[in-house]
Amino acid sequence: GAVVSQHPSRVICKSGTSVKIECRSLDFQATTMFWYRQFPKKSLMLMATSNEGSKATYEQGVEKDKFLINHASLTLSTLTVTSAHPEDSSFYICSASVAWAAGRSNEQFFGPGTRLTVL
């Protein structure tokens, strides 16, 4: 149980194009989904937190107009990298969690990640 998928697993795009990454919770309804970015040999950096039906909360330094997040249902969140540039090349990972009680200290289930390469 608690499986999270991401699509696509890899994407290569030209500079200036937009790329959409999907994150799905396959066997549970996710109250909250998170998007992380990870550079090679580095840690995961939280980009934003999204709850179904509401606007995402972005971390300091993350451009919300650059990284559009939509959380339309309890099983799907999307991250769109708009007007992508080579510096946006990274490993993007989503996670999903369920609010067991009062939204505190709940486990996050991670997706397999999406490798984005911008040429």
Place this chain on the structure above:
Amino acid sequence: GESVGLHLPTLSVQEGDNSIINCAYSNSASDYFIWYKQESGKGPQFIIDIRSNMDKRQGQRVTVLLNKTVKHLSLQIAATQPGDSAVYFCAENPLSGGYNKLIFGAGTRLAVHP
């Protein structure tokens, strides 16, 4: 600002030995801590967690120790196997924010040699 860091970036061990991976955290208000394993090109995989009202928790071949006095977390892996080779991250759940937000440490690469 808040941060979670690791003492050792790389740890090399012999197969069969025990491994200890350390982590220091700075937010004394954090109440939940998790260790994740990440293999190359994959997402993090949950290993074990511990809440702040405990100082030790054991799983299968793994033990997490929490020392709140010095804000230190460790992961012990018994009888390390080649399949344990990966990058290990500690993460903390600070009380601020209202969501179960996680702050990840820098990571330690564990290399297991036959």
